[in-house]
Amino acid sequence: MTNSTSSSKKNGQDHPVEISGPIPKSQRIKMSKTEENTEKKILNKKLKDVEISVPIVYGNIAFWLGKKANEYQSHKWTVYVRGATNEDLGVVIKRAVFQLHSSFNNPTRVIETPPFELSEAGWGEFEIAITLYFHSDVCDKPLNLYHHLKLYPEDESGSLSMKKPVVVESYDEIVFPEPSEGFLARIQSHPAVNLPRLPAGFTLPPPVPVEDTSKRKRGDTKDHPLSQWFMNFSEADELLQLAAARQQVQAHIAKLRRQISLIDGQNQQLKSPSDQ
Numbered sequence: 162m163t164n165s166t167s168s169s170k171k172n173g174q175d176h177p178v179e180i181s182g183p184i185p186k187s188q189r190i191k192m193s194k195t196e197e198n199t200e201k202k203i204l205n206k207k208l209k210d211v212e213i214s215v216p217i218v219y220g221n222i223a224f225w226l227g228k229k230a231n232e233y234q235s236h237k238w239t240v241y242v243r244g245a246t247n248e249d250l251g252v253v254i255k256r257a258v259f260q261l262h263s264s265f266n267n268p269t270r271v272i273e274t275p276p277f278e279l280s281e282a283g284w285g286e287f288e289i290a291i292t293l294y295f296h297s298d299v300c301d302k303p304l305n306l307y308h309h310l311k312l313y314p315e316d317e318s319g320s321l322s323m324k325k326p327v328v329v330e331s332y333d334e335i336v337f338p339e340p341s342e343g344f345l346a347r348i349q350s351h352p353a354v355n356l357p358r359l360p361a362g363f364t365l366p367p368p369v370p371v372e373d374t375s376k377r378k379r380g381d382t383k384d385h386p387l388s389q390w391f392m393n394f395s396e397a398d399e400l401l402q403l404a405a406a407r408q409q410v411q412a413h414i415a416k417l418r419r420q421i422s423l424i425d426g427q428n429q430q431l432k433s434p435s436d437q
Contacts, residue, residue: 205298207339213348214355215253215337216245219291220330223312226282227323234282236312240289241278245332248353251275253299253335260290286310293335298344300337 223238230236242257244250257277261268262285270279277293291306311329313321334355337344348354 205341205343207341208345209339211338211340211345213337213340213345215250215335215353216332216355217250217335218243218245218330218332219306219308220328221289221308221310223310223327225312225321225323225326227321233284235284237280237282238310238312239278239280240291240308240310241276242291242293242306243276243278244353246352248351249275250277250353252348252351252353253295255294255296258292258294260292262287284312286312296344298341298347304335306333 219240219242221238221240223236225236226234240259242250242254251274254275254277256274257272259270259272259279261270261281265281265283272279287310289308289310291308293304293306295301295303308331309329311327314327345356349356
C-alpha cells in the first residue's frame, strides 16, 4: 500500500502527519466507501445533449387450436416485448409486468428475466397493459405500453388456420435523454441499443464486462421458436414507408389545390354577371 498523508488539528493549526504501513480496518472501510461513493457519482453523472434510443417491438402471436378448440379456449397466444433486431433487452429492462383480463387466474404477471413474454390460452380479445421497469442506472420511472390482444385475422371472411398464426406487432423506440455515464459505459457495445454521437472531447469509460454471457443468450430471441413469425422492422423499411406516405400526402395536397382552383374559378364566374 502506498503512503498516504492525513491532517490533524492541534492548537488551532493543521499539521500533516505521515501514515505508512497498513491502515486499520475501520479506516479502510471508510476509505473504500468514500471511493465507492466517488465512483458512483462519476458513473451517475448525466451527459447533457445526449440521447440513447432502444428500438423495441411489442405484440402478440396467436395460434388457433383447431379441433382442440372449445368455447373457453380457442387459441394459444404469446404476448411479448422484444428487441427490434431480436437482441437481449435485459441490458436495459429489469422486469416487465403484463396486466391481463381479470378473468385470468393471477392476472398480474411479473416477468423478472428476459425474454419478456408470457403465454396463455383463451377465447377473447382484450387490452393488455405492459409496464416496463428499467435498471437503476437507466431510468427510475417505469414506461407503460398498451397492446390489444388479437386472436382473429383482420379479414373476417378468411378461414382460421392452425399453421399460420395471427401476428400483431408495434414498433417503437424508447428514448433516454441525458443518460448516465455508467449506463453508457455498460451498453456501449450492446447491439440492442442505438448509441448517440457523443459531445466533442468526450471519451467513454472502459466497457463493463458481461458477468454471465449465458444470460445474454437466454435473452436473445434470434433463435426463439416463434421468431419465424416475427415481423421485420428495419430503417430501410421505415424509410420506404415514410417515402410512400410522403407521396400520398403530396398527391392529396395536389388534389386539394385542384379543387380549390376549381371552386375559385366557379366563384369568379358567379361574380362576373353582377360586376357588369
